Amino acid sequence: MRGLFSVENRVAVVIGAAGGIGRAIAELFCGLGGRVVASDIDEKGLNELVDLLSGRGCDVRGFRADITRVDDVRALVDFSLKSYGRVDVLYILPAINFRKPIERYTYEEFDRVVNVNLRGSFIALKEFLEAMKKNPEGGSVVLFSSIRHLVVEPGQSVYAATKAAIVQLARVAAAEYGKYNIRVNVIAPGVVNTPFVQQIKRDPEWYRAYAEKTILKRWADPMEIASVAVFLAMPASSYITGSVIYVDGGWTAIDGRYEPKL
Numbered sequence: 454m455r456g457l458f459s460v461e462n463r464v465a466v467v468i469g470a471a472g473g474i475g476r477a478i479a480e481l482f483c484g485l486g487g488r489v490v491a492s493d494i495d496e497k498g499l500n501e502l503v504d505l506l507s508g509r510g511c512d513v514r515g516f517r518a519d520i521t522r523v524d525d526v527r528a529l530v531d532f533s534l535k536s537y538g539r540v541d542v543l544y545i546l547p548a549i550n551f552r553k554p555i556e557r558y559t560y561e562e563f564d565r566v567v568n569v570n571l572r573g574s575f576i577a578l579k580e581f582l583e584a585m586k587k588n589p590e591g592g593s594v595v596l597f598s599s600i601r602h603l604v605v606e607p608g609q610s611v612y613a614a615t616k617a618a619i620v621q622l623a624r625v626a627a628a629e630y631g632k633y634n635i636r637v638n639v640i641a642p643g644v645v646n647t648p649f650v651q652q653i654k655r656d657p658e659w660y661r662a663y664a665e666k667t668i669l670k671r672w673a674d675p676m677e678i679a680s681v682a683v684f685l686a687m688p689a690s691s692y693i694t695g696s697v698i699y700v701d702g703g704w705t706a707i708d709g710r711y712e713p714k715l
């Protein structure tokens with residue numbers, strides 16, 4: 454039964470590996486005996502991660518790529534196949550956000566957010582699926598949405614729209630690639646302590662309010678998202694496809710307006 458919960462010798466590509474959640478996924482996946490191609494646009498962060506994990510005896514290789522550039526992503530596919538011969542698991546994490554009202558949003562900011570969050574994810578999905586469909590055992594792809602695809606607040610317009618788009622993109626990919634035994638799922642995190650949320654962490658009131666909104670009354674550690682992402686690479690998750698998995702401490706389960714005195 455141990456094999457059910459194993460990623461030993463599986464090959465994962467983690468795009469956005471220098472960031473908070475991607476880094477935790479790379480750490481966990483290779484810590485459990487898997488092989489990892491770590492990729493990011495941030496070369497310095499990437500090199501630090503690869504040095505750290507190699508020092509722990511992990512089988513990891515780094516490759517700098519910008520997810521919005523088709524040539525970069527194709528080069529990443531080639532590098533991954535040359536390194537390990539196949540790709541079993543793909544994690545697509547990169548996203549950016551400008552938290553501001555629609556009336557102050559510029560068209561340039563709109564283009565940047567859509568370009569990374571939606572177009573970039575689409576490029577990675579399309580290019581890697583082409584390689585993964587040749588894998589006789591199939592594979593698993595995990596895209597990253599957010600609770601913002603479902604529940605919003607002022608300032609999240611374009612980000613929330615791209616995160617809703619990711620859900621539909623993943624569902625269609627799941628429908629199209631099921632015949633190759635490739636599963637495609639989405640993780641929708643709540644609030645996670647990573648560099649992505651520096652703006653919120655700088656404002657103690659904002660930071661506390663977000664913790665209070667969850668059932669668990671706290672932020673997530675990146676490893677609490679990574680553990681679910683790595684589960685989606687295991688044989689134990691073989692019947693999960695086309696799903697959105699909320700890892701949000703209960704954020705979307707309750708409305709949180711008022712706690713009755715019972």
Ligand SMILES: NC(=O)c1ccc[n+]([C@@H]2O[C@H](COP(=O)([O-])OP(=O)(O)OC[C@H]3O[C@@H](n4cnc5c(N)ncnc54)[C@H](O)[C@@H]3O)[C@@H](O)[C@H]2O)c1
Nearest residue numbers: 469471472473474494519520547548597599644645647649
């Ligand atoms: N942190 C949270 O609270 C939270 C909540 C909900 C959803 N998410 C989602 O989880 C995912 C990961 O978030 P995180 O908090 O780890 O973010 P992060 O900002 O810490 O990491 C994102 C990584 O993507 C990389 N990146 C950015 N643009 C890129 C590009 N063009 N090409 C390649 N890499 C690029 C960055 O360099 C960074 O290392 C995102 O999709 C985010 O929307 C995060």
